[in-house]
Amino acid sequence: MKIIRRIGPSPRKRGSISGETCPDIFELSDGSFAIIGTDATEALQDELPADAARADHERIVVISRETLIRAKADIPDR
Template structure:
């Protein structure tokens, strides 16, 4: 599995001064997506709806609205 491309604007394009430590979204060679975000499992797990769950190996991460909105046009429909 490899990172194929960034989805959306880079951290620098979104206003990060260092461009190094900000949320990011990547498309992977297997068609899945990887995200860099703020780990928030402990805070948000109890807020999940009744029909949502996470496996022990999964984490809930926060990605800023700006990051996701700017990625929208790069996310394929299918």
């Protein structure tokens, strides 16, 4: 599995000059997406709806609204 491309503008283009707040979205060679975000598993685990679950190897990550909205144009329809 490899990173094929970034989805949306780079953190620097979104205003992160310190490199400390760098949520990011990447498309992978298998068609999946990888997200760099803040781990919020502990804070949100008990907030999941009854029909949602998280495996032990999965984490709940948070990215800013701006990150996702600005990536929208680069997200494929299929």
